Amino acid sequence: LTVRNMVKNRPLARAISDAGWRQFRTMLEYKADWHGRDLVVVDRWYPSSKLCSTCGASAQRMPLDVRTWTCRCGTIHDRDVNAARNILAEGLSVTACGAGVRPQRADTRTRQSASKQENPRATKGVAAL
Structure with a gap:
């Protein structure tokens, strides 16, 4: 997702900015590694x-x-x-x-x-x- 472009949508900008996109991906990578899975991006x-x-x-x-x-x-x-x-x-x-x-x-x-x-x-x- 291109967060920079999604934030340009004024009605959704705050909700999009509040979401921790990088943290979410970090958690996915950690969980996949923990369970021996591959995360495909x-x-x-x-x-x-x-x-x-x-x-x-x-x-x-x-x-x-x-x-x-x-x-x-x-x-x-x-x-x-x-x-x-x-x-x-x-x-x-x-x-x-x-x-x-x-x-x-x-x-x-x-x-x-x-x-x-x-x-x-x-x-x-x-x-x-």
């Missing part, structure tokens, strides 16, 4: 609200007052539920593949696609065929 520019969780099509513009929208494939989305589904899918892909679902840039270190790089923890305990 999704890219802040990932278009979770505008991306159709059914077909993957992306909406061009979506102002904040649009709470429900219909995709070209005919699926009707609640903005927040759709964003949650997309963030879950992105997090699972990062856990399984070790990188985001977006194509990697040509100047990457390994020059391999994300699907060819497996996270060792994802296959730990799985017998090799």
